[in-house]
Amino acid sequence: MKRDKPQVPQLPVLSQAVLEQERKMLLDLGNDITRVRDKNDLLFLFSRRLKRYFYFTHTIITLIDEKAGTYTPFLLDNESSPIRKHPMYPELIQAHFRLNEPFIQAILQAEGPVSFLLEDIMDQPGSPVFLKVNYEKGVREILMTKIMMGDKPMGFIHMYTDKPGSFTHEFKSVINGIVPQLSGAVSNIIKNEEIHKTEREKSFLLDFSNEIALVRSQTDLQAAIFKVLDKTMGTKLAMIRLIDDDNIHLSTFMCDPTLFGGTKATFDQMSNRKITIEEPYTSKVLASREGLIFNVAEEINSGNDYAKLWATTGLKNMYSFPLRVGDRNIGTIWLLANKLSKLLLKGICAQISIAIANIQANEKLLAYKKQLEDENDYLKEQIRTFYNFSEIVGNGAAMQEVYRLVSLVATSGTTVLVLGETGTGKELIARAIHNASTRRDKLMVKVNCAALPANLIESELFGHERGAFTGATDRHIGKFELANHSTLFLDEIGELPLEAQAKLLRVIQERELERVGGKQTIKVDVRLIAATNRHLEEAVRKGQFREDLYYRLNVFPVTLPPLRDRPEDIAPLANFFVQKYARNAGRKISQIAPGAIQQLNSYSWPGNVRELEHLIERSVLLSPDGILKDIDIPRKSMAVQQNPAYPTNRSLEEMERSYIIEVLKRCGGKISGVGGAAEVLQVPGNTLHSKIKKLGITKADYFARN
Numbered sequence: 007m008k009r010d011k012p013q014v015p016q017l018p019v020l021s022q023a024v025l026e027q028e029r030k031m032l033l034d035l036g037n038d039i040t041r042v043r044d045k046n047d048l049l050f051l052f053s054r055r056l057k058r059y060f061y062f063t064h065t066i067i068t069l070i071d072e073k074a075g076t077y078t079p080f081l082l083d084n085e086s087s088p089i090r091k092h093p094m095y096p097e098l099i100q101a102h103f104r105l106n107e108p109f110i111q112a113i114l115q116a117e118g119p120v121s122f123l124l125e126d127i128m129d130q131p132g133s134p135v136f137l138k139v140n141y142e143k144g145v146r147e148i149l150m151t152k153i154m155m156g157d158k159p160m161g162f163i164h165m166y167t168d169k170p171g172s173f174t175h176e177f178k179s180v181i182n183g184i185v186p187q188l189s190g191a192v193s194n195i196i197k198n199e200e201i202h203k204t205e206r207e208k209s210f211l212l213d214f215s216n217e218i219a220l221v222r223s224q225t226d227l228q229a230a231i232f233k234v235l236d237k238t239m240g241t242k243l244a245m246i247r248l249i250d251d252d253n254i255h256l257s258t259f260m261c262d263p264t265l266f267g268g269t270k271a272t273f274d275q276m277s278n279r280k281i282t283i284e285e286p287y288t289s290k291v292l293a294s295r296e297g298l299i300f301n302v303a304e305e306i307n308s309g310n311d312y313a314k315l316w317a318t319t320g321l322k323n324m325y326s327f328p329l330r331v332g333d334r335n336i337g338t339i340w341l342l343a344n345k346l347s348k349l350l351l352k353g354i355c356a357q358i359s360i361a362i363a364n365i366q367a368n369e370k371l372l373a374y375k376k377q378l379e380d381e382n383d384y385l386k387e388q389i390r391t392f393y394n395f396s397e398i399v400g401n402g403a404a405m406q407e408v409y410r411l412v413s414l415v416a417t418s419g420t421t422v423l424v425l426g427e428t429g430t431g432k433e434l435i436a437r438a439i440h441n442a443s444t445r446r447d448k449l450m451v452k453v454n455c456a457a458l459p460a461n462l463i464e465s466e467l468f469g470h471e472r473g474a475f476t477g478a479t480d481r482h483i484g485k486f487e488l489a490n491h492s493t494l495f496l497d498e499i500g501e502l503p504l505e506a507q508a509k510l511l512r513v514i515q516e517r518e519l520e521r522v523g524g525k526q527t528i529k530v531d532v533r534l535i536a537a538t539n540r541h542l543e544e545a546v547r548k549g550q551f552r553e554d555l556y557y558r559l560n561v562f563p564v565t566l567p568p569l570r571d572r573p574e575d576i577a578p579l580a581n582f583f584v585q586k587y588a589r590n591a592g593r594k595i596s597q598i599a600p601g602a603i604q605q606l607n608s609y610s611w612p613g614n615v616r617e618l619e620h621l622i623e624r625s626v627l628l629s630p631d632g633i634l635k636d637i638d639i640p641r642k643s644m645a646v647q648q649n650p651a652y653p654t655n656r657s658l659e660e661m662e663r664s665y666i667i668e669v670l671k672r673c674g675g676k677i678s679g680v681g682g683a684a685e686v687l688q689v690p691g692n693t694l695h696s697k698i699k700k701l702g703i704t705k706a707d708y709f710a711r712n
């Protein structure tokens with residue numbers, strides 16, 4: 007029997023008895039079939055009932071996928087199939103067989119059932135492989151006919167036998183008669199399945215939306231997504247990428263790093279790669295309304311690098327969908343699966359988009375709240391100092407020069423380096439510059455570089471992301487960001503560790519920063535004022551301070567003279583402090599006795615204006631109302647001053663060194679805290695520490711006997 011002459015039944019004129027039996031059979035079968043609700047029962051019933059009258063081995067129903075131009079197994083008569091142990095069986099029952107082959111076209115064109123001897127057709131070009139596989143298992147003949155939905159073929163019923171000649175005219179006639187019922191039953195099952203599937207998807211989406219409604223953070227979302235994907239058998243989240251604030255780049259928001267097991271390093275590399283919205287795959291996905299499906303095998307053939315990674319999962323398709331809120335693209339999601347329902351995918355993506363938008367809004371709110379709290383804390387802290395420093399006293403020539411420089415530079419955005427010994431008023435001058443600048447409406451932000459532990463400096467200056475290091479439980483906005491559009495005052499810049507100097511230099515040069523542990527680049531517009539009591543050039547020479555940073559900072563130096571070099575300012579300053587502290591303490595002290603002024607003038611003021619201020623504050627508290635007569639100038643220091651052992655031609659540094667050693671000896675080597683040298687010298691502990699370091703004072707110096 008040749009394939010070009012298929013055995014189309016020439017339905018014979020049947021005897022009355024045969025017709026009667028056939029009618030009964032059709033009726034029985036029809037009744038059984040219409041009762042079938044479960045797809046698995048249909049073929050079982052059909053074949054059991056038919057086998058009462060006819061011989062055949064097994065049967066199968068395949069369905070046509072018109073779009074794909076294929077047909078694929080739908081219902082299997084597993085139990086009786088002789089090929090179920092064939093190694094190709096698992097592959098065959100999932101295979102898609104091409105419709106445009108002569109073998110299947112012959113069946114499509116035939117009016118009724120067609121039978122072939124397998125050996126006649128199985129080796130013909132284009133014949134489906136299942137023919138050969140059946141033959142290998144002893145099957146000899148096949149009968150096929152199309153099943154219809156309306157007037158369109160929707161699939162085929164295949165029947166097989168190991169005994170050639172089993173498919174008699176009666177057999178074919180019965181099959182021909184049963185096809186309408188069978189078609190009806192199959193299309194009912196398909197519709198039922200669709201309804202069930204839609205219902206399942208709806209309830210699934212409902213579950214997911216309940217889950218998503220509780221999501222507040224990225225971690226919650228990740229858990230919800232993984233949970234939902236677990237239920238959609240075999241779907242894996244490859245990646246969610248979100249569009250950055252610059253609307254150009256995309257950063258990885260979420261991914262499953264375990265997905266590409268062996269190739270994790272490459273995956274990390276790819277997921278860390280910043281891409282733009284112009285990247286070909288991303289731009290295609292973002293432009294699509296319904297998302298795109300990339301067939302992994304085809305993508306590999308077309309040279310898509312990512313697809314080699316996708317293939318390691320064994321899944322066939324990459325489903326990519328734009329994440330949108332309203333009409334605004336917020337990112338892309340990439341899911342790997344063999345098959346995914348569009349409805350489900352659309353629903354899941356819509357929910358994820360909303361959840362991400364909520365998380366982002368929530369994060370922005372939290373960051374804003376945190377920033378406000380930081381600003382508020384900072385404001386409170388600064389109010390105490392800031393308003394006290396609203397006046398600068400001193401009209402001597404040296405200070406006049408300082409005022410001239412301040413007024414020259416204030417309104418520009420130029421970086422200023424304020425130099426001078428401790429307590430000379432460097433911070434006061436920095437505030438004066440800020441207050442006279444166009445940035446005065448925002449708060450000047452201060453960082454004391456000497457007061458920060460080395461490991462926190464970076465985070466304090468540039469901020470950190472949550473989880474950037476152990477203990478970083480929240481995002482922290484750094485002082486640079488806090489000072490955006492304002493002034494950042496870097497006090498004691500000479501104490502900044504070299505590593506932090508390098509980072510600072512980069513920010514100054516590029517005017518942008520990245521938070522510790524962050525990937526996003528943040529542009530900042532900050533005016534810098536740095537101050538130090540260290541000899542920076544010398545620090546550069548000794549390799550303690552970066553030369554390039556020094557030049558970046560030393561754009562406009564303003565040097566404050568020590569108080570001993572401007573004795574003309576001592577009395578006005580002392581009077582200013584008397585009034586300030588008398589007012590604060592509710593005392594009636596209006597002036598200082600001339601004798602006391604003389605005493606003040608004869609002192610060397612190693613702690614400069616700060617020392618004078620503290621001295622006056624203490625004296626005001628200790629003095630009765632009226633005129634301030636007694637000022638408790640440190641005796642030891644006066645003695646030091648008058649001691650001929652300190653020749654006048656010694657350098658200031660030497661004097662300072664000896665004086666500090668002297669005080670340290672008196673304090674038993676205690677540097678800070680109550681009764682420590684810093685208290686006696688009236689300088690902050692940190693300042694004294696750095697001074698001690700700078701002057702090379704060691705324990706041997708102050709514990710040595712003299």
Ligand SMILES: Nc1ncnc2c1ncn2[C@@H]1O[C@H](COP(=O)(O)OP(=O)(O)OP(=O)(O)O)[C@@H](O)[C@H]1O
Pocket residue numbers: 394395397398399400426427428429430431432433434435497537538539579615616619689690693
């Ligand atoms: N010209 C001035 N008029 C009024 N007060 C002043 C003046 N100079 C300094 N002071 C006061 O002296 C104290 C020390 O000043 P400031 O903190 O600005 O010094 P500094 O040089 O920054 O010190 P350090 O190097 O130790 O940080 C402050 O209380 C400040 O108000």
